Amino acid sequence: MNIDPRDLILDVRRLKMRFGGLIAVDDLSFGARRGEITALIGPNGAGKTTVFNCITGFYRPSEGELHLTHPDGDKFRLERLRDFKIAYRARVARTFQNIRLFAGMTALENLLVAQHNILMSASGFTLLGLISWPGYLKAEHDAIEKARFWLDRVGLLGRADDPAGALAYGQQRRLEIARALCASPVLLCLDEPAAGLNPREASELNKLLLSIRSETGISILLIEHHMRVVMEISDHVVVLDYGKKIADGSPAEIHKNPKVIAAYLGVPEEEVAL
Amino acid sequence: MTAPDEVKKSGLLSRSGLGRALKDAGLAALVSFGLFSLMLGLLSQSGPTGALILTTRPLLLFVAVSLVFIGRLIIALLAQNRTAFDFRNQFPSETGNLIKKLGHLVGPVLLLFALATPFLFYSNRYLLDLGILVLTYVMLGWGLNIVVGLAGLLDLGYVAFYAVGAYSYALLAQNFGFSFWICLPLAGILAAFWGILLGFPVLRLRGDYLAIVTLAFGEIIRIVLINWASFTGGPNGISGIPRPSFFGIPFTDTPQGFAATFGLEFTPVHRIVFLYYVILALALLTNFVTLRLRRLPIGRAWEALREDEIACRSLGINTTNTKLTAFAMGAMFGGFAGSFFATRQGFISPESFVFMESALVLAIVVLGGMGSQLGVAIAALAMVGGFEFFRQFEQFRMLVFGSAMVLIMVWRPRGLVATRTPSVFLKNKKIIPAAIVKQARR
Numbered sequence: 281m282n283i284d285p286r287d288l289i290l291d292v293r294r295l296k297m298r299f300g301g302l303i304a305v306d307d308l309s310f311g312a313r314r315g316e317i318t319a320l321i322g323p324n325g326a327g328k329t330t331v332f333n334c335i336t337g338f339y340r341p342s343e344g345e346l347h348l349t350h351p352d353g354d355k356f357r358l359e360r361l362r363d364f365k366i367a368y369r370a371r372v373a374r375t376f377q378n379i380r381l382f383a384g385m386t387a388l389e390n391l392l393v394a395q396h397n398i399l400m401s402a403s404g405f406t407l408l409g410l411i412s413w414p415g416y417l418k419a420e421h422d423a424i425e426k427a428r429f430w431l432d433r434v435g436l437l438g439r440a441d442d443p444a445g446a447l448a449y450g451q452q453r454r455l456e457i458a459r460a461l462c463a464s465p466v467l468l469c470l471d472e473p474a475a476g477l478n479p480r481e482a483s484e485l486n487k488l489l490l491s492i493r494s495e496t497g498i499s500i501l502l503i504e505h506h507m508r509v510v511m512e513i514s515d516h517v518v519v520l521d522y523g524k525k526i527a528d529g530s531p532a533e534i535h536k537n538p539k540v541i542a543a544y545l546g547v548p549e550e551e552v553a554l
Numbered sequence: 555m556t557a558p559d560e561v562k563k564s565g566l567l568s569r570s571g572l573g574r575a576l577k578d579a580g581l582a583a584l585v586s587f588g589l590f591s592l593m594l595g596l597l598s599q600s601g602p603t604g605a606l607i608l609t610t611r612p613l614l615l616f617v618a619v620s621l622v623f624i625g626r627l628i629i630a631l632l633a634q635n636r637t638a639f640d641f642r643n644q645f646p647s648e649t650g651n652l653i654k655k656l657g658h659l660v661g662p663v664l665l666l667f668a669l670a671t672p673f674l675f676y677s678n679r680y681l682l683d684l685g686i687l688v689l690t691y692v693m694l695g696w697g698l699n700i701v702v703g704l705a706g707l708l709d710l711g712y713v714a715f716y717a718v719g720a721y722s723y724a725l726l727a728q729n730f731g732f733s734f735w736i737c738l739p740l741a742g743i744l745a746a747f748w749g750i751l752l753g754f755p756v757l758r759l760r761g762d763y764l765a766i767v768t769l770a771f772g773e774i775i776r777i778v779l780i781n782w783a784s785f786t787g788g789p790n791g792i793s794g795i796p797r798p799s800f801f802g803i804p805f806t807d808t809p810q811g812f813a814a815t816f817g818l819e820f821t822p823v824h825r826i827v828f829l830y831y832v833i834l835a836l837a838l839l840t841n842f843v844t845l846r847l848r849r850l851p852i853g854r855a856w857e858a859l860r861e862d863e864i865a866c867r868s869l870g871i872n873t874t875n876t877k878l879t880a881f882a883m884g885a886m887f888g889g890f891a892g893s894f895f896a897t898r899q900g901f902i903s904p905e906s907f908v909f910m911e912s913a914l915v916l917a918i919v920v921l922g923g924m925g926s927q928l929g930v931a932i933a934a935l936a937m938v939g940g941f942e943f944f945r946q947f948e949q950f951r952m953l954v955f956g957s958a959m960v961l962i963m964v965w966r967p968r969g970l971v972a973t974r975t976p977s978v979f980l981k982n983k984k985i986i987p988a989a990i991v992k993q994a995r996r
Binding site: 336337338363364365366367368373374376380381382383384385386388389392393394396397399400403405406409410424428437440441442443445446459460463 | 986
């Protein structure tokens with residue numbers, strides 16, 4: 281596929297990740313375009329989550345470059361930034377395959393923690409906050425309003441004051457997405473957001489992701505096993521197998537690609553359409 | 555022997571509860587037989603010629619094994635009926651609400667009591683001293699609570715910062731003649747500085763590893779204090795540390811003294827009461843700052859760190875700095891308490907800063923419920939006060955102390971007050987049950 285590099289929000293170039301003798305990701309190059317939903321798919325153990333961990337700084341890539349370009353033109357080299365700086369400066373937010381919420385804190389508190397850095401500087405690194413500086417109180421009020429907005433969007437406004445650990449599984453998934461969105465990302469990385477959701481919840485998730493894309497312009501990169509989610513919402517699909525890219529294209533192209541069917545799905549084409 | 559018989563019998567009855575209990579007890583008896591047969595059943599004594607004589611004591615062995623069997627049987631039977639015995643399930647909701655309402659009163663009542671203590675027990679020097687001791691531990695508990703309860707970092711070397719605070723005051727006062735009120739913030743700053751210094755290398759570690767390294771740090775500080783005799787006075791400690799003054803007015807029997815200035819008759823109790831209020835104020839300051847910080851972004855980040863460090867990093871929180879601030883903040887309050895300790899005692903030596911102190915403060919935090927201010931205060935009162943109460947029983951003191959801790963850990967494994975109050979809410983504040991809230995060790 282030919283992509284104009286200026287449209288790319290994330291440009292992965294020759295990414296390689298080695299764990300001792302094991303090469304988890306091998307010479308992977310792909311791009312995610314601005315304002316699109318890019319899906320990263322592949323069989324179990326294909327290296328999808330490793331790619332995510334490289335992008336979000338949890339792993340340092342053995343080789344390769346990760347270029348992130350903000351809409352305003354700021355450029356970042358993700359492989360050179362530490363994990364929290366990727367979230368804070370490069371504004372890449374992520375969710376986790378096994379949900380990682382702050383279980384003992386309320387849904388609202390979870391979303392406020394996501395706005396930590398803004399609130400931290402508003403509170404004058406705690407000193408102004410201690411004396412209830414008006415500027416800090418306003419920033420806190422804004423943060424709560426932002427949290428309220430996203431809670432409403434994911435349908436959890438009624439559960440704002442409940443501890444995250446007490447929410448149902450599907451609600452926890454949505455809360456994690458809302459938390460990532462509260463961090464004001466330019467690129468949102470979702471690691472299997474539909475895992476464990478029932479069909480109704482999965483289609484609600486689709487609607488949510490599509491509306492995030494169209495309303496906020498946030499680009500989304502997602503790992504997904506649910507073919508239905510991938511085929512319905514993604515604009516661009518990258519297929520991995522054994523750490524290598526085997527296909528790259530629109531859902532319709534991927535869906536017809538014999539290599540993908542053989543490697544990833546291993547099933548007849550009709551079932552792919554599910 | 556009874557044990558194998560019981561095991562066999564239990565095979566037949568295994569479906570019933572009694573059968574299971576018997577099997578359980580039989581197994582326990584078998585294990586105890588294995589242990590006691592050598593420890594109790596055989597006794598080696600040196601005979602008249604100097605050779606060892608082996609005597610067997612079957613009766614003693616039988617008694618010991620039977621005791622284990624019966625005890626285990628009772629425990630096993632009780633455990634089966636636990637739901638029936640569990641008083642928590644038997645509280646009707648109205649009683650529960652009443653207890654909750656009374657619970658809200660405990661804090662203010664304790665505070666009023668603490669404020670009134672010097673007047674209530676004005677003539678009882680012993681109780682006033684005990685009050686000061688309890689409040690010192692309340693303050694230490696609240697300080698450590700920031701590190702352990704909020705940020706979830708298990709710190710076994712908290713006494714190090716207490717020592718740094720105490721020695722800072724003692725040395726600054728002796729070498730430069732600074733007064734208590736100048737030294738107090740300096741001691742806090744120095745302790746916080748040491749907290750950061752320690753924090754940098756060790757905060758990459760988590761859980762048990764962090765606990766062991768902090769334990770070592772506590773010991774290192776103590777050993778340096780012992781061996782650096784030219785600076786710290788070594789094992790002899792530092793004596794003649796200046797007593798605090800009432801903002802410049804000393805508590806002495808002179809025309810310039812506190813009593814004469816305020817037209818009172820001189821009595822040493824004035825100084826004690828003053829010390830009592832100083833430590834009360836310091837403890838309340840610790841509490842106020844902690845409660846305040848909890849509602850600020852830094853406090854929320856500490857709690858988030860306790861809940862899930864990886865998620866914190868994915869949200870752009872600099873976890874190293876966040877941990878360091880928690881460490882420094884806890885250390886600072888430890889330093890304040892240490893400098894108060896030095897001025898109260900007038901003499902300090904490394905012996906006051908042994909591991910036992912760290913363990914006691916940590917026990918107060920764990921028993922009180924990590925993260926709960928009220929729980930920590932009650933636990934400090936119970937532990938330090940209880941310790942004094944049992945002083946007359948000498949060697950049984952530790953036994954009672956140990957069993958009390960075991961009992962509390964069985965009944966309330968997450969401490970006295972283990973629930974968490976949200977720092978912010980949209981509509982109504984809901985108390986978060988203890989089971990969901992993470993604890994320091996994972």
